[in-house]
Amino acid sequence: MRYKRSERIVFMTQYLMNHPNEVIPLTFFVNKFKQAKSSISEDVHIIKGTLEKEKMGTIITSSGVSGGVSFKPGMSKDEATRIVEEVIEKLQEKDRLLPGGYLFLSDLMGNPKLINRIGKMIASIYIEEDLDAIVTIATKGISLANAVGSVLNLPVVVIRKDNKVTEGSTVSINYVSGSTRQIETMVLSKRTLKEHSNVLIVDDFMRAGGSINGVMNLMREFKATVKGVSVLVESKEVEQRLIRDYTSLVRLSDVDEYNQNFNVEMGNSLSKFE
């Protein structure tokens, strides 16, 4: 089968998009298209140029034995702003406020199109970190953690609040919930996270930060280094937060449960984009 340049570009673009943050040997394309390496390099150059023009990331070329090309995703500040605005708009819909100052987020977390865009945004913030895994807490953080892990080409590790036979041997810790001050348990399957990993913690909602603080303690048991914490929604209704260094997409404040009023504003994630 012969391929024209335009056909090669269609295939290579989709292939690189579907394999973000992964080195693809140039020989893979050379063999597939039976074309000289120089032609393939030119194709890559066109793809790279367009991605950069559109601020959608770039293509990194590495040489040597394990050399090749890899798609490094990126995001423009415009697109990041559009995402934050869309989230704010959705959160301002009626009847989202739940007892205890929580927000109903299940529909957002179950909207793959939106969550994949948010995941790409969070991934763009941490793409320069040398990460080994994305860590999240069951249940609602999972879809977002997966979206981030897909873009960064990293495994996703799910911490549970209950122990199940399907987890195999586990490590567990007790922690005090920041909001309710109750003692709760967190469990992580030993086999899902290698010791001494660099991790990014991703979750849907953070109030006082008790859960995330629990995750950090659990990470210590795995000798892991927490390179970052990123949440979709942070609640400002907290006097003393247990976590200092984190990014949030949006911030919830002025929660008035009686009148079902609250305020949502941009979080600090957006400041990471130029």
Place this chain on the structure above:
Amino acid sequence: MRYKRSERIVFMTQYLMNHPNEVIPLTFFVNKFKQAKSSISEDVHIIKGTLEKEKMGTIITSSGVSGGVSFKPGMSKDEATRIVEEVIEKLQEKDRLLPGGYLFLSDLMGNPKLINRIGKMIASIYIEEDLDAIVTIATKGISLANAVGSVLNLPVVVIRKDNKVTEGSTVSINYVSGSTRQIETMVLSKRTLKEHSNVLIVDDFMRAGGSINGVMNLMREFKATVKGVSVLVESKEVEQRLIRDYTSLVRLSDVDEYNQNFNVEMGNSLSKFE
């Protein structure tokens, strides 16, 4: 900014890949590139031709007011076979068998690259169904359900086994676990699934089918129609299965807990590909 054909093709390919099963008005590309509709149509034609040549799906063109182009993902039998073989290889790794005949799957479910490919495979099987949502059970089904939902551009609805304030008002049912014969509860937030939806149920593991039977009962409460059931692993160690019509990627059999032996073979999903 002027765009050459090759640049337009890079942008359009990535855009269509990132918006599967969604109608993109041709005017979106016409306005972006300031090009005649006929040139854009030619670009689409090139992309469509390459996708079909590679058996990665096709581009559907619809006319009328809401007309446009949409990427309909597909998968070749070769790629589907490679996926199933990779899953079988991974499942045959040592020490996967857990007490009670369960398999350790958390690492697979937390491998976004693999799960996205499996999700695309499941999506290809059900792409002709008129679906409104993907339904799964917390926790381990979520990543796979999200992968399927991403490709089909559908919301993902997560059923929980515990009730949380963050779910808002819920509907719950009791069901009998097929394996343990114990009574368990399933809870679904009312707001996450519209009544009379057509749903595809996706999960990681099915033994007797008690959980999935529970999901089907819960779906009845939402007046939903179950259009299909798809699981990653089915266990053959069951005399009477509660679910008849389903697809599975792989089948587990001959489980010998004492000697840590078992057999994994291809499920019936592969027969859906030509």
